[in-house]
Amino acid sequence: SMCFGKYSTTVLKSAYGEVDVPDQTLSQFVWSSSSGWKNLPALTCGISGRSYTFGASENLCKVGAQAFLANTGLKPGDRIGLLLPNVPEYMVAVHAALQAGLIVTFANPLYTVPELTRQFQSAKVRCIITIPQLLEAAQTVSKTLANYDCTINIGGSAEPEQRILGLESLLSPSENVKLPEVRPSDIAVLLYSSGTTGIPKGVMLTHRNLVTNIIQLTDRALIDYSDPTDEFQETVLTVLPFFHIYGFNTILNYMTYIGAHLVTIPKFTPQDYIACLENHKPTVLFVVPSLLLLLITHPEVTPQHLSSVKKIFCGAAPMKKGLIDQFFKKIGRNDCTVSQGYGMTETSPSVTITPYTMPYSKSGSCGKLLPSTLARVIDLTDGKDVGMPNKSGELLVKGPQIMKGYLDNPKATSEAIDIDGWLHTGDVVYYDEDEYFYVVDRTKELIKVKGNQVSPTELESLILEMQGVADAAVIGIPDNVAGELPKAYVVKKPGFDSVTPEQVQEFVASKVATYKKLAAGVTFLDAIPRNSAGKILRNELKNLSS
Numbered sequence: 418s419m420c421f422g423k424y425s426t427t428v429l430k431s432a433y434g435e436v437d438v439p440d441q442t443l444s445q446f447v448w449s450s451s452s453g454w455k456n457l458p459a460l461t462c463g464i465s466g467r468s469y470t471f472g473a474s475e476n477l478c479k480v481g482a483q484a485f486l487a488n489t490g491l492k493p494g495d496r497i498g499l500l501l502p503n504v505p506e507y508m509v510a511v512h513a514a515l516q517a518g519l520i521v522t523f524a525n526p527l528y529t530v531p532e533l534t535r536q537f538q539s540a541k542v543r544c545i546i547t548i549p550q551l552l553e554a555a556q557t558v559s560k561t562l563a564n565y566d567c568t569i570n571i572g573g574s575a576e577p578e579q580r581i582l583g584l585e586s587l588l589s590p591s592e593n594v595k596l597p598e599v600r601p602s603d604i605a606v607l608l609y610s611s612g613t614t615g616i617p618k619g620v621m622l623t624h625r626n627l628v629t630n631i632i633q634l635t636d637r638a639l640i641d642y643s644d645p646t647d648e649f650q651e652t653v654l655t656v657l658p659f660f661h662i663y664g665f666n667t668i669l670n671y672m673t674y675i676g677a678h679l680v681t682i683p684k685f686t687p688q689d690y691i692a693c694l695e696n697h698k699p700t701v702l703f704v705v706p707s708l709l710l711l712l713i714t715h716p717e718v719t720p721q722h723l724s725s726v727k728k729i730f731c732g733a734a735p736m737k738k739g740l741i742d743q744f745f746k747k748i749g750r751n752d753c754t755v756s757q758g759y760g761m762t763e764t765s766p767s768v769t770i771t772p773y774t775m776p777y778s779k780s781g782s783c784g785k786l787l788p789s790t791l792a793r794v795i796d797l798t799d800g801k802d803v804g805m806p807n808k809s810g811e812l813l814v815k816g817p818q819i820m821k822g823y824l825d826n827p828k829a830t831s832e833a834i835d836i837d838g839w840l841h842t843g844d845v846v847y848y849d850e851d852e853y854f855y856v857v858d859r860t861k862e863l864i865k866v867k868g869n870q871v872s873p874t875e876l877e878s879l880i881l882e883m884q885g886v887a888d889a890a891v892i893g894i895p896d897n898v899a900g901e902l903p904k905a906y907v908v909k910k911p912g913f914d915s916v917t918p919e920q921v922q923e924f925v926a927s928k929v930a931t932y933k934k935l936a937a938g939v940t941f942l943d944a945i946p947r948n949s950a951g952k953i954l955r956n957e958l959k960n961l962s963s
């Protein structure tokens with residue numbers, strides 16, 4: 418399926434052809450078949466047992482959309498911020514907002530106030546939806562936001578004089594409110610990703626981008642799109658965050674679309690996860706490599722706990738070749754598939770996925786191109802297409818799942834998506850003779866800690882705020898459990914010899930979510946290696962650390 422175009426590019430086309438994408442908004446699409454299984458459970462909190470059927474959650478989304486427009490000052494096109502852990506109500510909050518024509522941005526509930534402020538200011542958020550435990554942070558951030566309208570406090574009480582509304586104001590039917598026309602080409606969500614360089618930017622994904630990726634995955638029939646019934650319904654245990662593209666589109670939207678029952682856990686602990694395996698007997702698990710490793714190595718996870726599981730999906734970070742073998746050894750059976758997907762926030766997220774049955778010799782591959790997806794692999798030094806299998810280079814991707822661009826950042830957008838429409842992924846890959854892809858490295862600065870994005874630039878600018886610091890550079894250090902951990906190289910100002918590594922670590926830890934901490938330590942240098950343009954030579958630092 419290779420074709421040779423102008424400039425001797427070698428374009429790989431999906432072996433699966435093209436898919437047709439319905440002309441629907443994300444909400445219309447996700448609920449398009451649910452009338453067939455209205456009374457089956459759609460979402461259940463694995464800890465409290467709080468549960469919604471498909472009929473109930475679909476209806477709440479519609480009621481919520483009308484209530485948004487009736488009870489708040491928000492208008493279609495306005496942005497709202499979700500500051501929520503994984504709870505069943507996440508679905509209602511997102512899809513009510515989308516049906517009201519709003520654009521949604523999701524924040525990590527573990528974020529500190531400065532982290533939240535940066536994201537919500539960038540997205541120009543006018544309303545935050547949160548829970549009582551996070552209300553104080555939401556209110557602090559809201560004071561910094563221009564044209565702020567209101568906060569919605571799910572599960573808490575209203576305080577009208579502070580513009581805090583309770584959930585009831587989202588659930589009171591306002592049938593006379595007409596919902597706006599939302600077009601599939603409209604932006605649905607703004608998810609934050611650092612891309613190949615710099616601080617996190619708002620990735621603009623349209624309704625069509627998100628629907629397309631679900632259709633592309635459905636086409637590969639990784640989970641049969643067969644009507645769920647009282648006798649059999651897939652049960653999906655998920656702890657991966659809904660604020661991340663993987664949790665949001667691949668899990669929340671895709672699994673709801675096919676009629677699976679999602680069991681959510683608001684905050685990961687091995688004990689809660691194990692209890693959910695026991696109590697809910699999931700048939701499908703979505704994992705990142707560090708979670709799969711935990712299932713393999715945790716002494717309290719027994720083969721019995723995993724006996725109901727038939728399908729596992731892994732993605733978001735490189736998976737070590739032997740991990741799948743270790744998993745099969747642990748469960749003592751092989752009637753379970755472990756699939757790997759590769760992609761990024763900018764691609765909604767999936768680009769490749771492993772086929773249903775895959776030769777053992779290809780384990781470690783992240784699979785083949787999804788339908789309607791094109792790829793090129795270019796040499797890291799001369800930028801020319803490598804033109805043949807088993808030669809690594811940077812992956813370029815083209816397809817209908819690629820983002821519209823970075824919010825308010827045409828420069829970053831044109832650096833990421835070139836004039837011919839190719840997205841430069843910053844990942845180093847090769848493909849084999851059968852066009853199975855393998856991710857081998859990353860050229861971009863991004864650090865991945867247990868699948869979470871960490872932007873080195875963000876940590877560097879924080880460290881530079883510390884008294885006595887003249888220069889700083891952050892890189893990822895390989896780690897057996899987390900995949901990578903952030904490490905800082907720091908240059909002290911004259912007269913600040915007494916600054917210790919621990920002080921730098923504590924300074925950063927006090928300002929960022931836990932997974933961004935400088936867990937791989939701090940080393941002082943006389944100078945940070947930089948090129949003549951002032952760009953940090955990260956490879957030199959990587960060599961120093963290995």
Ligand code: 4UW
Nearest residue numbers: 663730731732733734735758759760761762766767783856
């Ligand atoms: N192997 C090696 C992989 C892999 C990988 C991602 O935070 P983001 O922007 O996005 C994600 C997306 C996760 C995902 C994609 C497709 C898919 O099917 C699925 O479910 C099974 C999950 O994490 O980070 C994007 C970056 O993460 C790395 C890679 O560097 C990419 O650019 N990455 N998947 N299988 N590395």
